[in-house]
Amino acid sequence: MRVLVTGGGTGGHVYPAISIIRGLQKKLSQVEVLYVGTRRGLEADIVPKEGIPFRTITVTGLERKLSWRAVTTVCKGITGMVQARQLLKQFRPDVVIGTGGYVSGPVVLLAALMGYPTLLHEQNALPGLTNRWLARFVDVICVTFPDSLAYFPEKKGRVTGLPVRPEILRVTRDEGIKKLGLDFRKKTLLALGGSRGARSINRAMLSVVQKYLASEALQIIHVTGRDGYQETMAGLERLGIDVVNSGNITIKPYLYHIEYALAAADLVVARAGAAFLAEMMIKGIPGILIPYPYAAENHQEFNARSLERQGAAVVIPDVELNGQRLLATVENLMADQERLRRMSERCRQLGKPGALEDIVNAVMELAGGKSKRE
Numbered sequence: 001m002r003v004l005v006t007g008g009g010t011g012g013h014v015y016p017a018i019s020i021i022r023g024l025q026k027k028l029s030q031v032e033v034l035y036v037g038t039r040r041g042l043e044a045d046i047v048p049k050e051g052i053p054f055r056t057i058t059v060t061g062l063e064r065k066l067s068w069r070a071v072t073t074v075c076k077g078i079t080g081m082v083q084a085r086q087l088l089k090q091f092r093p094d095v096v097i098g099t100g101g102y103v104s105g106p107v108v109l110l111a112a113l114m115g116y117p118t119l120l121h122e123q124n125a126l127p128g129l130t131n132r133w134l135a136r137f138v139d140v141i142c143v144t145f146p147d148s149l150a151y152f153p154e155k156k157g158r159v160t161g162l163p164v165r166p167e168i169l170r171v172t173r174d175e176g177i178k179k180l181g182l183d184f185r186k187k188t189l190l191a192l193g194g195s196r197g198a199r200s201i202n203r204a205m206l207s208v209v210q211k212y213l214a215s216e217a218l219q220i221i222h223v224t225g226r227d228g229y230q231e232t233m234a235g236l237e238r239l240g241i242d243v244v245n246s247g248n249i250t251i252k253p254y255l256y257h258i259e260y261a262l263a264a265a266d267l268v269v270a271r272a273g274a275a276f277l278a279e280m281m282i283k284g285i286p287g288i289l290i291p292y293p294y295a296a297e298n299h300q301e302f303n304a305r306s307l308e309r310q311g312a313a314v315v316i317p318d319v320e321l322n323g324q325r326l327l328a329t330v331e332n333l334m335a336d337q338e339r340l341r342r343m344s345e346r347c348r349q350l351g352k353p354g355a356l357e358d359i360v361n362a363v364m365e366l367a368g369g370k371s372k373r374e
C-alpha cells in the first residue's frame with residue numbers, strides 16, 4: 001500500500017501522523033510512505049530523523065486581511081498546489097492522510113480533487129481551520145472528541161480518539177510508583193503545563209507544594225518545563241520551602257519517561273492539549289485543567305470544557321488562576337475521594353486505547369474500497 005501523509009507546523013499535528021505511519025507499518029508487510037511537510041515546520045526536523053521519506057512544499061498560513069502579504073500568501077499557495085500536484089502524480093498513493101496544519105490544505109485538497117481516497121485526523125474538540133475547510137472534500141474524518149463531529153458532514157465523521165504511545169498503555173501503577181521512588185500508601189498529584197511548561201501553573205503550584213510539603217496523604221510531582229525550572233526553584237527558596245529534604249515533593253524540568261508519572265498519578269493539574277488529555281483519559285486520571293489561553297482560536301478551552309461536561313475534569317480559566325484558587329480546588333477534590341473515584345471512572349470510559357487500531361482500519365478500508373482516477 002502507498003500512503004501519502006501530510007500535517008505539520010507543531011508537534012500536535014506531527015506526532016499523531018507518525019503514530020499512524022508506525023501503526024500501518026506494523027500491520028502491513030508492504031507499505032510505502034511519503035510524508036509531505038514544509039521546510040519550516042517541526043516536521044522537517046522530526047520526520048527525517050524517524051527514517052520516514054520526507055518532501056517539502058511551499059505554503060504559509062491564511063491571511064485574514066487584504067494586504068501585500070496576503071497577495072504573497074496567495075502566490076505561495078498556488079506554488080504549493082502545483083508542487084502538491086506533482087508529488088501526488090509521482091507517488092500515486094492508495095490513500096492520503098492529513099492530520100492538520102496549513103501544509104495539509106493544498107495536499108489533501110488536490111488529492112481529493114484528483115480522486116485519491118482521503119482521510120483526516122482531528123485532534124481537538126474545536127477542529128482546526130484547515131480541517132474544517134477540507135472537510136467537504138474528503139472521504140473520512142477521524143475525530144478525538146465527539147464534540148467536533150458537529151463541525152463535519154454527518155456521514156464522514158467517526159470517533160476514534162487520538163493514538164497514545166504504547167508504553168503509556170503498558171506501565172502499571174506499581175511500576176510507576178517504584179520507578180519514581182514514591183510512597184505506595186499516598187495519593188499522587190502530577191502537575192505540568194504541556195511540553196514547554198506553564199508559568200502561571202508553576203506560580204500557583206508554589207502554594208500547593210507549600211501546603212502538602214509534609215503530607216501523609218498526598219505526594220507531588222511538579223514538572224516545570226525547562227524554561228520554568230530556575231524560577232520555580234527560586235520561588236520555593238524565597239518561601240523557605242525545602243523540597244529536597246521533604247521527601248514528598250519531586251520537581252523536574254521535563255519528564256522523558258512520562259509513562260511512569262502517568263501510571264502513578266491519581267490527579268493532574270495541567271493545560272488542555274489534546275495529546276495529554278488522551279493520555280489522562282486512558283490512564284483514568286481526573287484533571288484540574290487550566291487551558292492555555294493563547295492556543296489557536298482558544299481551542300484548549302473547548303477540549304477542557306468537553307471533559308468537564310462529561311464529569312472527567314474541572315476547569316480553572318488561566319485569568320482566574322492563583323495559588324489560593326488552585327489549592328482550594330485540590331483540597332476540595334482530595335476531601336471527596338468518592339467524587340475523585342467517579343471522575344476517574346468517567347475518564348476510563350472516555351479513553352480510547354484502540355484509537356490507533358481504529359484509524360489504521362479506517363485507512364485500510366478506504367484504500368481498499370476506492371480506486372484511483374489518475
Ligand SMILES: CC(=O)N[C@H]1[C@@H](OP(=O)(O)OP(=O)(O)OC[C@H]2O[C@@H](n3ccc(=O)[nH]c3=O)[C@H](O)[C@@H]2O)O[C@H](CO)[C@@H](O)[C@@H]1O
Nearest residue numbers: 011012013123194195223254255258273274275276295300
Ligand atoms: C500550545 C498548543 O497550542 N498546544 C497544542 C499542541 O499540543 P502539544 O503538541 O504541545 O501536545 P500536548 O500539550 O497535548 O501534549 C504534550 C505531550 O508532551 C508529553 N510530555 C509533556 C511534558 C513532559 O515532561 N514530558 C512529556 O513527555 C505529554 O505526555 C504529551 O504527549 O497540539 C495539540 C493537538 O493539536 C493541541 O491540542 C494543543 O493545544
